[in-house]
Amino acid sequence: MATATLEKVPFLRWLSQRWGVHADDHKRPTADVAIAAGPLPERLILPLSQHVGAAARPLVKVGERVRRGQLIAEPAANISAGVHAPTSGTVREIGELPMPHPSGLYGNGIEIVPDGLDELFPAEPPADPFALAPEAVSDIVSAAGVVGMGGATFPSAVKLALGRRSKIHSLVVNGSECEPYLSCDDRLMRERAAGIVDGIRLVLHATGATQAYVGIEDNKPEAMAAMLEAAKNHGEIRVVRLPTRYPMGSDRQLIYMLTGLEAPADGRAADVGVVVHNVGTLHAVHRAVRHAEPLTRRIVTVAGGAVRAPRNVEALIGTPISVLFEHCGGFTAPPTRLIMGGPMMGTILPRADAPIVKGTSGVLALSVVESNKHGDEGPCIRCGSCVGACPVGLLPLEMAARIRAGELAASVDIGLKDCIACGTCSFVCPSRIPLVHYFNYAKGELTSQDKNKLRQQATKQLAEERLARMEREAQEKAAAAAARKAERERAKAEAAAKAAAKKAAADAATQEESAT
């Protein structure tokens, strides 16, 4: 039974994939410091849209008291996830609140003022989850509001249900953590490997998959050792050592590296019988099923050159990032950029009162030294670095040139929609061209053009309906007028007839008179 050997990516497969970059990983010192308990902030902001899909629908009212683990917003559609109170307290506001978004705009959320009692909302875990039907397991996961915690934030229960429908044979566990700076998954694997392995077994049970590949980059030997140890009695779990190369943690690339299967561009991983989950998600599944604990806290890497004591913190979801930085000793110097997520794919945050969400793996405060390398954008010298680095096989330089010239449709023709925005191209560009920014702009512009088109169609329909209505009204009017006219004619005729009759009578009378 004990088949705990570290596996490697087959040589030829490794050789065939030459994309990516080996960036300076900045994982120290956070990776070597134990996870610390998080702060209890004065206010928690829980966005209603922390996941892919429809925003959750609030279930509480302003002023209502909530307890830890209580469902405060329910999923509003098939693809959606609920939100739970991270601690006990009072709902202060439901509405427009600061959001972790590059625009700095407000969005819908629920604000809770904690009371410090951390009172628990009672819930009972099932005695033996493996005795449950797979559907029941995914129902528990759904009720706990678990979403992909690597950053994609796709509702996990939906993925499990999808897996049952499309004959999943393998679970790919993403422990690669390829983003520089971040070490939350590394710490999680080192400290809570048993929980992750239990999560893996639960997901195998829920999806019907028969084996799991745990992919870990080779810059995390301790995590590999911990996972091997935890999985040693489970032959169906294989721990695979991955080369350290960004973006190894990208779904499709990871699947290919671990299983040799290539997911179709227009389809999903499930089309090749694979489902991918992040180690953090699997741990959340374990907590949800074994301890009846919804997803209300997560491990967040607080790092960056401007942070005094960078480390991993197990923080309540909804904690404002300013509180997290304060918790880690504050800033040594004013940060030049605040980032949510890693430096490669994370979003810049214009405001420090924005909260962390379920998909927040880290918050970074970059110092001047770290961000001053960004010079002004120079002209593209067509060096092709981006072509070699792109994990998808796109031509970023050509796409950006088309976008710059305003030919968005032409950039789609050469693969814009396949871009995963991993940032590798911008990272390697010697001219400092913000390639990903170009792609984001083009994707957004195209989406809003599509929306406009839909809107125009709707408008057209409205206008047509109005025309039809006016025509109908005109017809009715004409009909009414005609009816009135006919009425008048009739009346006239009647009157004429009457007059004639009268006249006739009078005539007769005169005749009679004259006759007499």
Add this chain to the structure above:
Amino acid sequence: MLIAVASVALIGGFCGVALGVAARRFHVEPDSMVAEIEALMPGSQCGQCGYPGCSGAAAAIASGEAPVTCCPPGGKALALVLAEKLGVTVDTSGMVDEGPKIAGVTEELCIGCTKCYKTCPTDAVIGAVKQVHAVIRDACTGCAKCEHACPTGAITLSPVAPTIQTWVWPKPQSQTTSRPAQPAGAAA
């Protein structure tokens, strides 16, 4: 002389016959460009282009009389589609999509005259005689017809503020590679 005339006439005649046969063999129905263009237009008959309704504009665009950029509600997206259809190149960089606008009624000023209600091409204004009118946000296209029709200036168009759902990344500003950005006179 006679031979020359005859031989040229012969060549001409031969070519003429050959072409005549070919014309019949390769006959193509003329395409209904106007109808196709009209199908692409917004269809709100707002008249901002200066033509009577969308069909008038479609005819003008098809004949090349009006530029493909003449339709403000259609914006850049429509201009690009039309340019593709007509096989012309279009410079949309000069076109500023001002972002969607929406009409709003100032209730204190509204006298309930129903003029706006009658003029709205998409039935987006509701209300009855002597009652304050209101605008249905989803149906309003921002064509500004009601703004012109209102006798008391109660209707104003205001831009729709972006939300997290509608916000998009702005185009990157590059200093060195932007097109003709030279100061005046430098290009010459």
Add this chain to the structure above:
Amino acid sequence: MSTVLSSPHAVGARSVGAVMGLVLLALAPATVAGFWRFGWPAVYLWLVTILSCVIAEALCARVRGVSAARLVHDGSAILTGWLLAMSLPPWAPWWIGVVGSAFAIVVTKHLFGGLGQNLFNPAMAARVMLLISFPVEMTQWLLPAPEALPGFVDALAITFGPGVPDAMSSASLLGHVKTEATKGILLDQSIVGHYSATGFSVGARQGSLGETSALLLLAGGVFLVAKGVIGLRIPLAFLAGVAVPAAIASAVSPDHYLGPVAHLLSGGVMLAAFFIATDYVTSSSTPVGQWIFGLGCGLLTWIIRTWGAYPEGIAFAVMLMNACAPLIDRYTRPRIFGRKRDGRSLDPAETAKARAR
């Protein structure tokens, strides 16, 4: 500067200026060797050419309203001037360098919008222009004789004065072979005294300022490959494109065709393969495209050398392939992950079948 900044928030590559600096560094040994062989006139020509390139660049920047300091700072003008100087006859008069530089920088580069926008390699376009316009000045090769070089002052007269004394100039190997062949003299006779592989590899031969020492150029190229500045595809393909047809032809008819080694070592093959054809801007940027680009350069070079009117075809070959590069790029786009070559999405059913087999 917009306040909204997209990811990534880290930068990992060396800047354009640093890349250019490495290329210049790699060129230095062969250049110094050229100075040693051809003496002060070569140094003057080199200086004049680079200087006029930088001045032309600064002027263009001024006219176009771009910061001149920024443009010159990226080092591309120096590189263009340097490469042009390397491909000129070492004792060419100063105005050759100036005219060539002006053409390279103004016409082939800045009319198209400056760095990164040009379609043709500026140095090669300038060389072709010079070769066609001033054939006499551009074909005065001299036998390198380090011991009999003119002094510092005498050299001024050669570069800035009346020109090269006739007695010192002679034909390069390729030119010599071509002339002899038209007289009907077979190769094994015409080549005697004109070619030795060892002499050629260290630079003891006639040729342009920077192309004579094949070994030093090779070393510079290997340095660039090791530093990751250039890939291996274009240089290897270029060398193969010259050597393979040369080997076949000389095997079939050794009396009429030079062998592969002579071809590789003579003319500017090493210089072009590592420093000119690999120019980012004007070469192909897709992996398959780079193989095609290099092969095309090499093959055209050999064809023009062998059958064309000009003894050396590299500049023409590079320019012709520059013209083909956009087409090559268009038809050699890499396969997109999860898609077939034709751009359609992979079909999982098909993949499964393929796996079952």
Add this chain to the structure above:
Amino acid sequence: MNEWLMLLLGTALVNNVVLVKFLGLCPFMGVSRKIDSAVGMGLATTFVLVLASALTWALEHWLLVPLGMGYLRILSFILVIAATVQFVEMVIKKSAPDLYKALGIYLPLITTNCAVLGIALLNAGEGSGFVQSVLYGLGSALGFTMAMVLFAGLRERLALTAVPAAFAGAPIGFVTAGLLSLAFMGFAGLTNH
């Protein structure tokens, strides 16, 4: 056989009709914005050129020379070319409407393409045989197509670059054509062996 190959190579590369002889510049500049339309134009011109070469040869040798009407050469050649072009136009309009739209006015203008008439007149002037005439036409047409397609590729890239305003459009097109022509000088002397 070898002679014919050399003829083809010579007309296509060494004496390229556009880049060395500077004939047919009008469609070369006009229809080279997109590679697809350049290919279409090239194929259309190839068809016309080959057909016109054959027809004008027949005309020259069977009608004009026997009747001693050399003075009618230009007139009758244009007549034949015009008819051929008209025919090609009909075929394209039927089979490839998009291409027809893309070629626009330049399709009927093949009639006045100096390359077509020029090749026909050169053939007549040199008194070439039938096969030679057709090959001459074919080679020139291939050279024309190649130059068109190469140039279109370059212009597609140019369209995406930041050419200074004063040179954008046709001016930079001519500069590019000039540089391309410079590159083609390299083929000089290729067929002298």
